[in-house]
Amino acid sequence: xxxxxxxxxxxxxxxxxxxxxxxxxxxxxxxxxxxxxxxxxxxxxxxxxxxxxxxxxxxxxxxxxxxxxxxxxxxxxxxxxxxxxxxxxxxxxxxxxxxxxxxxxxxxxxxxxxxxxxxxxxxxxxxxxxxxxxxxxxxxxxxxxxxxxxxxxxxxxxxxxxxxxxxxxxxxxxxxxxxxxxxxxxxxxxxxxxxxxxxxxxxxxxxxxxxxxxxxxxxxxxxxxxxxxxxxxxxxxxxxxxxxxxxxxxxxxxxxxxxxxxxxxxxxxxxxxxxxxxxxxxxxxxxxxxxxxxxxxxxxxxxx
Amino acid sequence: xxxxxxxxxxxxxxxxxxxxxxxxxxxxxxxxxxxxxxxxxxxxxxxxxxxxxxxxxxxxxxxxxxxxxxxxxxxxxxxxxxxxxxxxxxxxxxxxxxxxxxxxxxxxxxxxxxxxxxxxxxxxxxxxxxxxxxxxxxxxxxxxxxxxxxxxxxxxxxxxxxxxxxxxxxxxxxxxxxxxxxxxxxxxxxxxxxxxxxxxxxxxxxxxxxxxxxxxxxxx
Numbered sequence: 001x002x003x004x005x006x007x008x009x010x011x012x013x014x015x016x017x018x019x020x021x022x023x024x025x026x027x028x029x030x031x032x033x034x035x036x037x038x039x040x041x042x043x044x045x046x047x048x049x050x051x052x053x054x055x056x057x058x059x060x061x062x063x064x065x066x067x068x069x070x071x072x073x074x075x076x077x078x079x080x081x082x083x084x085x086x087x088x089x090x091x092x093x094x095x096x097x098x099x100x101x102x103x104x105x106x107x108x109x110x111x112x113x114x115x116x117x118x119x120x121x122x123x124x125x126x127x128x129x130x131x132x133x134x135x136x137x138x139x140x141x142x143x144x145x146x147x148x149x150x151x152x153x154x155x156x157x158x159x160x161x162x163x164x165x166x167x168x169x170x171x172x173x174x175x176x177x178x179x180x181x182x183x184x185x186x187x188x189x190x191x192x193x194x195x196x197x198x199x200x201x202x203x204x205x206x207x208x209x210x211x212x213x214x215x216x217x218x219x220x221x222x223x224x225x226x227x228x229x230x231x232x233x234x235x236x237x238x239x240x241x242x243x244x245x246x247x248x249x250x251x252x253x254x255x256x257x258x259x260x261x262x263x264x265x266x267x268x269x270x271x272x273x274x275x276x277x278x279x280x281x282x283x284x285x286x287x288x289x290x291x292x293x294x295x296x297x298x299x300x301x302x303x304x
Numbered sequence: 305x306x307x308x309x310x311x312x313x314x315x316x317x318x319x320x321x322x323x324x325x326x327x328x329x330x331x332x333x334x335x336x337x338x339x340x341x342x343x344x345x346x347x348x349x350x351x352x353x354x355x356x357x358x359x360x361x362x363x364x365x366x367x368x369x370x371x372x373x374x375x376x377x378x379x380x381x382x383x384x385x386x387x388x389x390x391x392x393x394x395x396x397x398x399x400x401x402x403x404x405x406x407x408x409x410x411x412x413x414x415x416x417x418x419x420x421x422x423x424x425x426x427x428x429x430x431x432x433x434x435x436x437x438x439x440x441x442x443x444x445x446x447x448x449x450x451x452x453x454x455x456x457x458x459x460x461x462x463x464x465x466x467x468x469x470x471x472x473x474x475x476x477x478x479x480x481x482x483x484x485x486x487x488x489x490x491x492x493x494x495x496x497x498x499x500x501x502x503x504x505x506x507x508x509x510x511x512x513x514x515x516x517x518x519x520x521x522x523x524x
Contacts, residue, residue: 003410003414004513004517005410005414005415005417005418006410006411006413006414006517007513007516007517007520008414008417008418008421008485008513009372009410009411009413009414009415009416009417009418010413010462010466010516010520010523011417011466011470011481011485011486011516012372012373012375012376012413012417012420012421013372013413013460013462013463013466014463014466014467014470015375015376015378015379015486016371016372016374016375016376016460016463017371017374017375017378018370018371018374019370019371019373019374019387019388019391020388023370023374023388023391023392024363024366024367024370026392027362027366027370027391027392027395027396028359028362028363028366030392030396031359031362031395031396031399031400032359032399034396034399034400035357035399035400036357037357037358037359038357038358039357040355040356040357041355041356041357041400041402041403235353235356235358235361236356237349237352237353237355237356238352238355238356241352241355241356242356242357243353243356243357243358260360262345262349262353265356284345284349
């Protein structure tokens with residue numbers, strides 16, 4: 001038996017009538033006057049530099065809390081590292097990040113600087129038999145110094161340029177990219193520990209989705225795909241989602257979308273972090289499928 | 305962290321070029337199967353898109369449901385001007401409050417129908433010209449002939465089946481349903497119009513809706 005509201009909804013079908021043609025556009029104008037197109041109901045003005053700082057510190061804190069209960073020998077996928085090796089990887093990245101922020105000197109193999117995983121490979125390999133507690137203590141010390149510095153940064157300093165993995169960006173953007181990285185490791189570790197990861201709030205997730213979408217042209221370029229002068233329209237639904245008209249070539253301007261991709265925001269972040277494949281993303285495609293595949297492959301740009 | 309495990313020979317973003325990318329970065333193309341179905345995105349998907357600010361999704365929802373919203377508002381208020389205002393208000397409300405719709409609890413048609421009906425009844429009850437309105441519709445909102453198709457719109461199979469179901473109701477129940485739903489009447493007003501106790505009006509309406517529910521079973 002149908003509930004009353006369903007019956008009454010069907011009753012309304014009996015009186016359906018075409019509204020005046022001009023009403024449709026007017027309705028959209030009226031609606032977007034109350035909430036602009038592209039702004040999610042739960043987005044709190046994502047992209048603010050201060051929000052990037054808060055998001056970074058919060059994510060680090062969450063990872064530290066999870067690490068407190070983790071056994072050092074447990075295996076974390078997808079790389080098959082032990083938790084100790086994962087911490088060794090993070091230690092190496094934070095030493096490098098601190099160097100790029102001007103906190104200290106740290107030697108790296110310059111030929112590996114552009115490769116996030118390769119540049120920590122030796123440290124990860126060398127930590128196979130390392131003492132877990134000592135490794136965690138070292139990382140906590142370095143991470144605390146990085147976090148204290150980040151916490152002290154004002155708006156102007158957050159806007160300053162920084163080079164990271166040989167890419168020129170701004171400190172605030174770099175912080176969001178690192179949120180991506182730590183959150184991904186946090187999800188990996190949670191899976192190992194059979195726990196639910198702490199939920200992402202809308203603002204943090206919106207920062208991540210924005211950064212992931214903006215990175216697509218770089219990802220396509222790295223994948224040897226020429227985005228030309230085309231534009232993709234990304235509609236990421238759910239918490240932290242939004243709508244973006246993203247040019248597919250670095251530095252070009254958005255035009256009429258050649259393809260629209262609709263997907264869940266959190267799943268899109270997992271795609272960006274290479275934890276799922278484009279084929280595994282539950283996406284609706286409007287437009288050429290080949291181009292959509294190129295865009296989604298381009299979106300898989302972050303390694304964590 | 306920010307780059308996939310790829311070797312870049314290009315020294316900086318400003319000089320990134322396709323020549324500078326190692327061929328090992330190529331990923332096998334895996335066909336995607338989740339393209340939009342011929343019937344288009346589901347209502348739930350479109351409302352989720354509205355929640356993140358996709359005005360195209362609002363347009364698609366409008367195309368699907370504006371005849372239902374506009375037609376119901378026009379039928380209840382007997383005013384094209386009110387119907388236009390209410391139609392705009394209903395879709396702006398959806399744009400502002402997409403989280404009020406829960407696809408697991410009911411259809412978008414029922415949700416929009418309920419919002420439209422509530423807003424239309426409010427309008428009718430405020431309208432001091434109600435007498436004139438009743439004069440325009442002949443004073444008999446129980447007349448099934450008033451369930452006419454709007455201008456330029458073909459009657460759908462669903463509408464035909466609904467109309468047939470309403471026609472098949474016993475007259476007393478049909479009158480109660482028509483007055484309460486399309487007339488925007490309260491139980492007391494239904495009772496007064498039909499010259500029956502309020503409790504009887506309630507039970508006739510309940511019986512009518514129950515029967516309609518059975519007759520319309522299977523309609524989506």
